[in-house]
Amino acid sequence: MVTVGDFNGTVKPDWCPACGNFAQLSAIKAVLADLGIEPHNTVVVSGIGCSSNLPEFIRAYGFHGLHGRALPVASAVKWANPKLTVIAYGGDGDGFFEGTQHFYHTAKRNVDITYIVSDNQIFGLTTGQASPTSEIGFKSKTTPYGNIEETTNPLTFGLAAGATFVARGFSGDPKHLNEIIKRGIQHRGFSFIDVMSPCVTFNKLNTYDYFRKRVYKYEAKDLTDFSAAYKISQEWGDKIPIGIFYEKIERSYIDMDPVASQTPMIDIEPVKLDEKFVEEFL
Amino acid sequence: MSKEEVVLRIGGAAGEGVQSAGSVVAKSFSRTGLSVMTYNYYQDIVRGGQSWYQVRASHNKVRSQGDGLDVLIALNMDALLRHTNPEINEGGASPLNGIAIFDTLLTGFKKQNNVTYCPVPLSEIAGKHSKVSLVRNTVAIGAAMASIGMSFDVVADVIRDQFGGKGDVADQNVSAAKDGYDYYNQNFKKLDKKLNFTNKKKYLLGGGEAVGLGAVNGGLRMYIGYPMTPASSALHYISSHAKDFNLFVKVPEDEISAINMAIGANYAGLRAMTGSSGGGFSLMVEALGMAGMLEIPLVVYEAQRSGPSTGLPTKTEQGDLNLVLGASQGDFPRIVLAPRNVYDAFLLTREAMNLAEKYQTPVIVMSDLYLAEHLETVDKFDFNFEIDHGLRAQDNMKNYKRYEYTESGISLRAIPGQPGLMHNEDSDEHSETGDVVSDAETDPKLRIAIMEKRMRKLNSYVKEMPPTDTYRLDDAEYAIVQWGSTQGVVEEAVDILRDKGIRAGAIEINRVFPLNPDIQDLLKNRKKIIVVENNYTGQFNRLLKSEFLVSTSLIRKFDGEAFYPGDLAEELEQEIKR
Numbered sequence: 001m002v003t004v005g006d007f008n009g010t011v012k013p014d015w016c017p018a019c020g021n022f023a024q025l026s027a028i029k030a031v032l033a034d035l036g037i038e039p040h041n042t043v044v045v046s047g048i049g050c051s052s053n054l055p056e057f058i059r060a061y062g063f064h065g066l067h068g069r070a071l072p073v074a075s076a077v078k079w080a081n082p083k084l085t086v087i088a089y090g091g092d093g094d095g096f097f098e099g100t101q102h103f104y105h106t107a108k109r110n111v112d113i114t115y116i117v118s119d120n121q122i123f124g125l126t127t128g129q130a131s132p133t134s135e136i137g138f139k140s141k142t143t144p145y146g147n148i149e150e151t152t153n154p155l156t157f158g159l160a161a162g163a164t165f166v167a168r169g170f171s172g173d174p175k176h177l178n179e180i181i182k183r184g185i186q187h188r189g190f191s192f193i194d195v196m197s198p199c200v201t202f203n204k205l206n207t208y209d210y211f212r213k214r215v216y217k218y219e220a221k222d223l224t225d226f227s228a229a230y231k232i233s234q235e236w237g238d239k240i241p242i243g244i245f246y247e248k249i250e251r252s253y254i255d256m257d258p259v260a261s262q263t264p265m266i267d268i269e270p271v272k273l274d275e276k277f278v279e280e281f282l
Numbered sequence: 283m284s285k286e287e288v289v290l291r292i293g294g295a296a297g298e299g300v301q302s303a304g305s306v307v308a309k310s311f312s313r314t315g316l317s318v319m320t321y322n323y324y325q326d327i328v329r330g331g332q333s334w335y336q337v338r339a340s341h342n343k344v345r346s347q348g349d350g351l352d353v354l355i356a357l358n359m360d361a362l363l364r365h366t367n368p369e370i371n372e373g374g375a376s377p378l379n380g381i382a383i384f385d386t387l388l389t390g391f392k393k394q395n396n397v398t399y400c401p402v403p404l405s406e407i408a409g410k411h412s413k414v415s416l417v418r419n420t421v422a423i424g425a426a427m428a429s430i431g432m433s434f435d436v437v438a439d440v441i442r443d444q445f446g447g448k449g450d451v452a453d454q455n456v457s458a459a460k461d462g463y464d465y466y467n468q469n470f471k472k473l474d475k476k477l478n479f480t481n482k483k484k485y486l487l488g489g490g491e492a493v494g495l496g497a498v499n500g501g502l503r504m505y506i507g508y509p510m511t512p513a514s515s516a517l518h519y520i521s522s523h524a525k526d527f528n529l530f531v532k533v534p535e536d537e538i539s540a541i542n543m544a545i546g547a548n549y550a551g552l553r554a555m556t557g558s559s560g561g562g563f564s565l566m567v568e569a570l571g572m573a574g575m576l577e578i579p580l581v582v583y584e585a586q587r588s589g590p591s592t593g594l595p596t597k598t599e600q601g602d603l604n605l606v607l608g609a610s611q612g613d614f615p616r617i618v619l620a621p622r623n624v625y626d627a628f629l630l631t632r633e634a635m636n637l638a639e640k641y642q643t644p645v646i647v648m649s650d651l652y653l654a655e656h657l658e659t660v661d662k663f664d665f666n667f668e669i670d671h672g673l674r675a676q677d678n679m680k681n682y683k684r685y686e687y688t689e690s691g692i693s694l695r696a697i698p699g700q701p702g703l704m705h706n707e708d709s710d711e712h713s714e715t716g717d718v719v720s721d722a723e724t725d726p727k728l729r730i731a732i733m734e735k736r737m738r739k740l741n742s743y744v745k746e747m748p749p750t751d752t753y754r755l756d757d758a759e760y761a762i763v764q765w766g767s768t769q770g771v772v773e774e775a776v777d778i779l780r781d782k783g784i785r786a787g788a789i790e791i792n793r794v795f796p797l798n799p800d801i802q803d804l805l806k807n808r809k810k811i812i813v814v815e816n817n818y819t820g821q822f823n824r825l826l827k828s829e830f831l832v833s834t835s836l837i838r839k840f841d842g843e844a845f846y847p848g849d850l851a852e853e854l855e856q857e858i859k860r
Contacts, residue, residue, distance in 0.1 A: 076546030
């Protein structure tokens with residue numbers, strides 16, 4: 001029997017009080033316990049940013065890597081040992097600026113990992129600069145006259161890249177967030193969850209109140225309907241949908257690898273070389 | 283030139299079958315027990331231009347592509363003029379002093395002394411067997427092998443293997459080669475050579491393949507790479523054998539992803555490796571430092587080509603040493619190895635796999651285009667090798683600390699999936715337990731302790747380094763210092779100097795960083811220390827001087843081509859007499 005307490009780390013989170021990341025940390029721990037996944041079979045990989053400090057605060061195998069690079073590390077951990085539950089975690093700068101190419105290709109490969117993005121629409125750790133998901137007109141240290149660059153839509157992008165599970169959560173609705181993360185971890189394939197996560201210190205626009213006035217729970221009629229998912233992913237403004245937009249079961253990358261599909265790589269003994277392996281050079 | 287060796291060159295445009303003809307020639311030699319080395323001069327194009335392929339063979343050990351040229355196969359007029367011109371200076375290559383085999387269609391050119399012209403109706407014969415452009419080079423191979431006195435059966439077998447056994451294409455090529463072979467024998471004299479052909483086949487392979495084979499022998503389970511000349515020869519070998527070797531092979535979106543994946547796999551307990559040339563390696567730099575910080579084993583294959591930037595993509599250089607030594611911010615332990623020949627590439631890559639895991643740190647295997655792409659014979663492979671996974675923690679052990687301070691600097695590793703050993707591996711500076719110390723609780727004492735712990739691993743490695751190899755150094759007045767792929771050519775240059783009564787010897791370095799302290803003694807009491815390297819600024823020379831506080835002279839080459847023994851001996855002699 002695995003309990004939430006089993007995932008309690010010894011280091012106290014260094015996030016600001018009321019930071020949206022707390023709800024996500026709680027949700028991840030609760031879901032893992034609920035699914036009976038043990039801490040030693042859990043790997044949490046992150047990049048760099050406030051949210052990316054999360055592996056320090058959970059009792060599991062944590063990997064706090066480089067800005068934008070969580071996904072390739074997480075992919076290879078899963079390919080090496082598919083028995084592990086692998087969660088990649090980071091912020092919007094980490095996922096949609098620095099590491100965008102990895103997001104696209106990991107989604108397309110349908111690597112069987114869960115990618116949770118704490119989307120606060122700003123750079124927090126570096127004390128408040130506009131990020132790829134900052135809204136047009138958003139004022140920050142680096143955009144004192146207002147952001148003029150088009151806002152990245154992570155959900156549309158995730159869909160276009162070929163993610164087989166695409167969802168949006170909100171840190172202000174933990175119960176709903178738990179449910180989405182649970183479905184994401186259970187999904188076999190690449191699950192992408194964008195979580196609206198207010199930065200209480202630097203983002204004075206996209207606050208808890210901002211979202212509470214706008215979010216509504218979206219229930220898809222048919223989760224495999226790509227056009228419907230695309231359409232709902234485009235909705236943003238007075239009304240902001242949260243929920244699972246798309247889910248489709250497809251073979252994950254490892255199911256198609258000629259070697260790894262047969263036996264987990266970690267269980268394969270290295271080949272003992274002998275003369276027959278070099279006959280081709282004779 | 284010695285009668286006990288032969289140098290053969292095939293010249294033509296890209297797309298005329300220069301390289302495939304060259305590999306047939308090389309394999310015919312290695313199958314008859316000769317020691318072989320090849321050299322491939324080509325450009326970054328798929329069709330056209332001028333390329334050539336040189337094969338040197340002898341029953342004595344050949345250690346470089348060699349000086350001199352006995353037999354030329356010229357597949358077009360440009361090649362015929364270029365390689366018979368006494369003024370040729372293609373990066374050190376010699377002009378022909380022997381037999382030229384070319385199509386009878388090529389006429390009206392100015393003849394050179396020292397060349398025996400042997401026109402063969404290549405196109406006419408080719409047309410009888412297949413499309414002219416497909417087998418013309420094979421007819422020429424037949425003629426060339428006749429000129430050397432090679433048995434046709436050997437050539438026929440090699441051609442059959444090249445074209446996949448017994449099909450029509452193989453038959454057409456064999457019969458075309460036979461006609462070329464017979465035509466030569468009926469019309470021209472054989473070359474005056476004394477080569478001992480035997481039936482003791484030798485292995486013939488390139489440095490890239492040797493790197494792949496060494497990695498597999500060293501327990502490789504996953505290779506992640508992005509194509510870039512000249513690192514691709516290893517990638518291709520490994521990819522094409524993924525099923526034979528039970529490997530997971532992946533070409534991801536970029537080199538940044540490649541190295542992060544290799545790190546992720548090693549973190550998860552699977553021996554993984556990545557590779558690229560300088561451009562791709564430049565992208566890997568940040569993650570290299572992360573592997574050092576997180577103490578994750580990692581082997582990176584870095585195959586140099588001429589830089590900077592895109593540089594000369596198909597040309598050789600040893601210009602990435604500064605890059606590799608300085609790659610990534612901050613200080614962390616790294617081991618840099620530079621194989622000196624094909625078999626050394628096999629041995630050192632294999633060893634790198636163990637070193638990375640034993641010392642839990644990045645190991646970079648540096649090759650270059652010259653080593654990665656030339657073929658060389660190997661008599662025998664010794665596959666006897668014990669895989670050392672280094673220090674590992676037992677499941678559920680009490681008070682586990684991932685980065686525990688130890689005298690050796692090496693701490694017990696825990697692999698995800700092991701119960702009771704959960705911890706965080708952090709690219710931020712961290713404590714013994716892996717907790718971050720860089721934010722709220724920065725602690726200067728702790729920083730010193732963890733930094734020294736990591737760096738101690740290098741001291742431990744230095745203690746187990748084998749003695750540095752030397753060549754004719756014992757009584758040498760002049761020490762020639764080389765690193766990496768220049769070993770063979772330097773040895774041959776030393777022999778030339780010795781024949782002239784100059785007491786030269788070589789120090790042959792394949793463990794570039796850290797340098798073995800025993801080199802200090804090897805450098806002592808020499809009249810001159812001369813460093814030889816393939817780059818502009820003398821990158822290794824600076825390292826050697828700063829490590830051992832010696833004064834040196836430097837011989838450089840940065841024209842994109844490898845050193846040639848005769849030219850190098852001449853330069854060394856001038857430097858010695860200066």
